[in-house]
Amino acid sequence: MILYLGRRLLGVLGVLLAIAAVTFTIFYVLPSDPAAAACGKACSDERLEAIRAHMGLDAPLWRQFADFVTGIFTGRTMGTGQYALRCDFPCLGYSYENSENVWDLLVDRLPVSASLAVGAAVLWLALGLTAGVTAALRKDTLTDRVLMVGAVAAASLPVYFTAVLLIYGLIRLTGLLPYPQYVSLTSDPLGWASNLILPWVALAVLYAAMYARQSRSSMIESMAEPYIRTARAKGLPRRTVVVKHGLRAGMTPVLTLFGMDLGGLLAGAVITESLFGLPGVGRLFYGALTSGDQPVILGVTLLAATFIVVANLAVDLLYAVVDPRVRY
Amino acid sequence: MTAPPATAATAPAHGGGAWRLVRAELRRRVSLQVAAAVIVLFALMAAAAPLISSLGGWGPEEFDKSAVDPYLGGLPLGPLGGVSAEHWLGVEPVTGRDLFARVVHGAQVSLLIAFAATAIVVLAGTTAGIAAGYFGGRTDTVLSRLMDLTMSFPSLIFMIAMMSVARDVNRILLMVLVIGLFGWPGVARVVRGQTLSLKHREYVDAARVGGAGPWRILARDILPGVAGPVIAYTTLLVPGMIATEAALSYLGVGVRPPTPSWGQMIAESVAYYDTDPMYFLVPSFCLFLTVLAFTLLGDALRDVLDPRGSRS
Numbered sequence: 001m002i003l004y005l006g007r008r009l010l011g012v013l014g015v016l017l018a019i020a021a022v023t024f025t026i027f028y029v030l031p032s033d034p035a036a037a038a039c040g041k042a043c044s045d046e047r048l049e050a051i052r053a054h055m056g057l058d059a060p061l062w063r064q065f066a067d068f069v070t071g072i073f074t075g076r077t078m079g080t081g082q083y084a085l086r087c088d089f090p091c092l093g094y095s096y097e098n099s100e101n102v103w104d105l106l107v108d109r110l111p112v113s114a115s116l117a118v119g120a121a122v123l124w125l126a127l128g129l130t131a132g133v134t135a136a137l138r139k140d141t142l143t144d145r146v147l148m149v150g151a152v153a154a155a156s157l158p159v160y161f162t163a164v165l166l167i168y169g170l171i172r173l174t175g176l177l178p179y180p181q182y183v184s185l186t187s188d189p190l191g192w193a194s195n196l197i198l199p200w201v202a203l204a205v206l207y208a209a210m211y212a213r214q215s216r217s218s219m220i221e222s223m224a225e226p227y228i229r230t231a232r233a234k235g236l237p238r239r240t241v242v243v244k245h246g247l248r249a250g251m252t253p254v255l256t257l258f259g260m261d262l263g264g265l266l267a268g269a270v271i272t273e274s275l276f277g278l279p280g281v282g283r284l285f286y287g288a289l290t291s292g293d294q295p296v297i298l299g300v301t302l303l304a305a306t307f308i309v310v311a312n313l314a315v316d317l318l319y320a321v322v323d324p325r326v327r328y
Numbered sequence: 329m330t331a332p333p334a335t336a337a338t339a340p341a342h343g344g345g346a347w348r349l350v351r352a353e354l355r356r357r358v359s360l361q362v363a364a365a366v367i368v369l370f371a372l373m374a375a376a377a378p379l380i381s382s383l384g385g386w387g388p389e390e391f392d393k394s395a396v397d398p399y400l401g402g403l404p405l406g407p408l409g410g411v412s413a414e415h416w417l418g419v420e421p422v423t424g425r426d427l428f429a430r431v432v433h434g435a436q437v438s439l440l441i442a443f444a445a446t447a448i449v450v451l452a453g454t455t456a457g458i459a460a461g462y463f464g465g466r467t468d469t470v471l472s473r474l475m476d477l478t479m480s481f482p483s484l485i486f487m488i489a490m491m492s493v494a495r496d497v498n499r500i501l502l503m504v505l506v507i508g509l510f511g512w513p514g515v516a517r518v519v520r521g522q523t524l525s526l527k528h529r530e531y532v533d534a535a536r537v538g539g540a541g542p543w544r545i546l547a548r549d550i551l552p553g554v555a556g557p558v559i560a561y562t563t564l565l566v567p568g569m570i571a572t573e574a575a576l577s578y579l580g581v582g583v584r585p586p587t588p589s590w591g592q593m594i595a596e597s598v599a600y601y602d603t604d605p606m607y608f609l610v611p612s613f614c615l616f617l618t619v620l621a622f623t624l625l626g627d628a629l630r631d632v633l634d635p636r637g638s639r640s
Contacts, residue, residue, distance in 0.1 A: 015480050023486075027493060152627070156620040158571060160578060160594060161612045164601050172602055264482055271575060275598075285485060286579070289492045297489055304482030312480070 008316070012309050017069070019305040020298075024065050027294045068093070068298075092302070093295035097288070102299040105284060109268075110303075112182050113280035115192065116199055116272065117265035124204035125258070128211025133247065135212065136219035147212065154209035163202040163275045170198060180276045199276045203269060207261060215254050222250035252323050255315050263311030267304035346556055349632045360628050366621040370435055370614070377436040384416055386426035388433040389586045395424040401603075409606030418606045420596075427610050430588040434611060437589040439618075441503050442569035448508035449569075450562050453515025458550060460516065461523025462542070472520075475513035483510040484575070491581035499583050507572050511565065518561055522554045556633035563626035567619040574615055590615045 052058045056067060070076060071091035087093065092102035135147040170176045180198055183191040222228070223246045231241045268282025281300055288296035319326045354360050373380055381388060395410050396402045402422035404410030409418035409427070417427040460471040487506050494502055526532060532549045540548070574591030576582040583589045585596075593611035601608045 015477055018477055019481060022481075023489075026490065152623050153620060156567065156616050156623055158574060158578075158594075158612070158615060158619075160598065161616065164598060164608065168601055260479075264484070267482060267485070270484065270488065270579065274579075285488075289489060289581070292493075301482060301485055301489065304485050305480060308482055309480050 005317075008313055012313055015309050016302070016305060020069065020302055021065060023298050023301045024068065025061070027297055028061065028064065092299040095288075095293050095296050097291050097293045097296070102295050105296065106281065106299055106303055109279060109281045109284050111184060112278050113268045113273070113282060114266055115182075115185060115196055116203065116269060116278060116280060117262060119193075119196055119200040120203040120207070120265070121258070121262050123200050124207035124211055127204065127208035129215050129254070131208070131212035132215030133219050133242075135216045136223065136250075137242065139220060144216075148216065151209040151212040154205050155213065157205065159202055159206055159269075159271055160275055162205050163199075163272065166198050166202055167275075180278060182278055199272055199278060202275070203265075203272050211254060211257070214257055215250065218253045219246060219250040222246050225249065249323050249325070252319055252326075255318060255322060259311040259315030260308065263308035264304065266307040266311075267300060346633055350629065353628055353632055357628065359624060363621040363624040366617055367625065370618050370621075371439065373432050374435040374439040377433045381426075381429035381432045384426060384428045386415065386429045388425065388429040388588055390425060390429075392419060392424035392426065395419045396421060403604055404607075409604045411606070417610050420607060421600055421604050427607065430593060431590070431610055431614055434588040434590045434593055435614065435618075437500065437583055437587060438570055438573055438591070438615075441500055441507070441573045441589075442566055444504040445507040445511065445569045445573075446562060446565050448504065449511035449565060450515055450558060452508065453512040454519050454554065454558055456512065457516040457519025458523050458546060458554065461520040462527055462546060462550060468520075471516070475516055478510060478513045481510060484572075486510065487572070487576060488579060488581050491576055499587075503573060503576060503582055507569060507576075511569070515558065515561060515565070518557055519554050522557055523550055526550055526553045557630075560626060560630035560633045563622060563629050567622040567626070570615065570619055570622070 049058070056064055059067070067076060071087060071093070073089065075087055075089040075091045077086050085094070087101065090103055092106070094100065095102055095105065131147050131151065135144040138144050167179075171179055177198060178195065180195045183195060185192045223242075228241060228245055231245045232238075236245075268280050268285055270282035270286055272278075273280045273282040274286060281303065284296065285300040287293075288300070354364065386392070392415070395405055395412075395415060396419065397405050402424075404419045404421060404424070406412055406418075410424075411418045415426050415428065417431065419425060419427055420430070456471050456475070460468045460475075487510065490506050491499075491502065527550065532545060535545050535549050570590075573582060573589065574594065577589045577591030578595040580592075580595065583592055585592065590611045594608065594615070597604075597608040597611065
């Protein structure tokens with residue numbers, strides 16, 4: 001187990017390095033020149049060179065990348081002489097746009113995206129699993145048909161369509177809810193939830209539908225296993241059979257899906273955040289794209305990749321807990 | 329993530345019989361007929377976009393200032409967003425461009441990208457999956473690592489970023505490549521699992537003993553066996569591709585205006601959702617219908633062609 005964990009952690013590190021390298025190459029090799037942008041129109045060649053040197057853009061690409069990676073682990077000093085700037089661990093550089101520390105920017109925005117993702121995840125798991133398991137246990141009945149037709153339809157709705165419907169119905173038309181404005185969980189838990197409920201629902205509809213479909217099919221599969229018949233034959237109550245024997249084994253594919261989805265959403269749901277005007281990581285990313293703010297783009301990409309890779313690892317470890325047949 | 333071990337033997341779907349089953353299923357279920365009809369309709373619409381929009385008499389980029397009210401912020405004149413004999417589905421606010429022509433041309437762009445990206449994904453995924461499953465050993469290790477790596481990429485974020493940095497290139501081609509780049513591991517995993525379960529079947533061993541080379545075995549024995557799940561998976565991939573294209577265009581990094589695509593039309597119309605709902609509903613409904621139809625058809629195909637399901 002320890003050995004397995006160690007090997008996996010090394011793998012995680014390798015994957016993150018590879019992703020950083022790819023991102024770095026794509027966004028730093030491309031035509032846009034941040035030094036020229038920072039320098040403005042009336043720019044002498046000398047001044048441009050100076051800015052390049054200050055930004056570290058004059059060094060060869062591998063050197064820039066090495067500096068970047070070292071910066072993440074140990075912090076680094078950016079620029080030279082009187083402009084030298086100490087960037088502490090974990091250093092992701094400074095935004096070209098407003099010279100803010102990228103790490104601070106991310107930390108600042110993360111609670112919003114995390115609130116959105118986790119809240120929506122709770123909602124879609126509850127909805128999706130209930131619907132999926134119910135449909136599986138009542139396979140080929142009317143309940144099953146209705147639930148699954150609903151799931152297919154809901155899975156076909158793009159999130160911006162659901163969001164606009166919700167905004168129109170619950171905010172503009174009836175005024176039941178306020179237009180979402182993020183308040184932090186710690187300062188006002190009730191306000192936090194009531195402001196986020198619409199974005200949660202908008203995001204959860206799509207995922208709940210996918211989870212209902214997935215959990216139905218894996219539940220049907222696991223309920224057909226011989227050990228379920230054994231459990232029934234032993235005279236265990238139906239509830240125990242379904243929950244402890246069927247559901248546990250049937251959850252592994254759902255768990256895989258969940259790790260990927262939650263990991264991907266933690267670092268920002270770009271469309272949902274921009275529709276509801278939530279100042280999360282997704283919005284930060286979108287803003288950085290429009291202004292060509294490469295350090296921020298790189299930072300968000302790395303953060304997102306970290307979440308995905310770590311979530312996948314967590315899921316793999318959880319397999320052993322959920323499904324007794326899995327051992328490491 | 330370690331790839332799950334191949335599940336117990338899956339019965340390969342065999343050519344003729346499987347298609348008979350598909351046809352029988354299609355005859356039996358009305359919902360599938362409707363889904364197939366919707367797909368054919370939209371595909372025809374996309375293929376013959378210029379012809380069809382010329383029936384309406386307007387091009388997708390033609391302005392019609394007489395159809396909008398300059399004193400009301402350019403809202404369309406007339407009921408339902410300007411529906412009239414002239415403009416069958418109404419017009420866009422401000423520009424007065426014909427919605428019917430734009431939605432038809434939008435179908436062309438959206439479906440072209442979705443189909444082309446799907447083709448790339450399926451081709452690359454099947455090749456990689458068969459190679460990994462059949463040759464095993466180092467080939468398998470390298471390819472499986474590559475799949476894991478690709479799947480660890482935050483794909484939407486990466487797609488958005490790549491689309492936004494590349495400036496002077498063919499947007500449609502770029503979008504196809506970018507979407508394809510992140511889609512292949514899904515197919516590859518399904519095919520790899522299927523190949524693993526097939527490669528030591530008696531009939532494959534028999535071919536090997538009979539002196540068939542690896543290429544012959546791959547083409548004659550393995551490929552037909554993986555075709556069923558791949559076809560089902562492909563049909564279920566298309567709606568995802570359509571949605572991805574729409575999402576990218578929605579975010580403004582997809583096709584460039586004035587070229588219409590559904591996602592881009594929806595993005596432009598969101599601001600008008602309560603003043604001109606028709607403008608918002610027309611492209612949204614097309615997107616919804618197409619995605620729904622492909623999902624329904626894909627589900628049915630999977631039930632028939634891939635009975636035990638290769639959903640990983």
